[in-house]
Amino acid sequence: MRLDKYLKISRLIKRRTVANEACDAGRVLVNGAAARASYPVKVGDILEIHIGERVLKAEILSINEYANKDQAAGLYRFLEG
Secondary structure, three states: OEHHHHHHHOOOOOOHHHHHHHHHOOOEEEOOEEOOOOOEOOOOOEEEEEEOOEEEEEEEOOOOOOOOHHHHHHHEEEOOO
């Protein structure tokens, strides 16, 4: 699954266009490296999303084509740091 789609489905970023813009601006890192929106994510990848001064760091636990609000939180887990 593409990174931008995963960010939207997991609700880490609300809209796919916003996820695309964040990737293009270099504000999304996968395993420590800047990633394009088309990057194919896999279970175990570590995402870092830079939002203003905050940095969200999460590990991908599962990849689903669709997730409702309750299921979305189970697709990843936040990491310290």
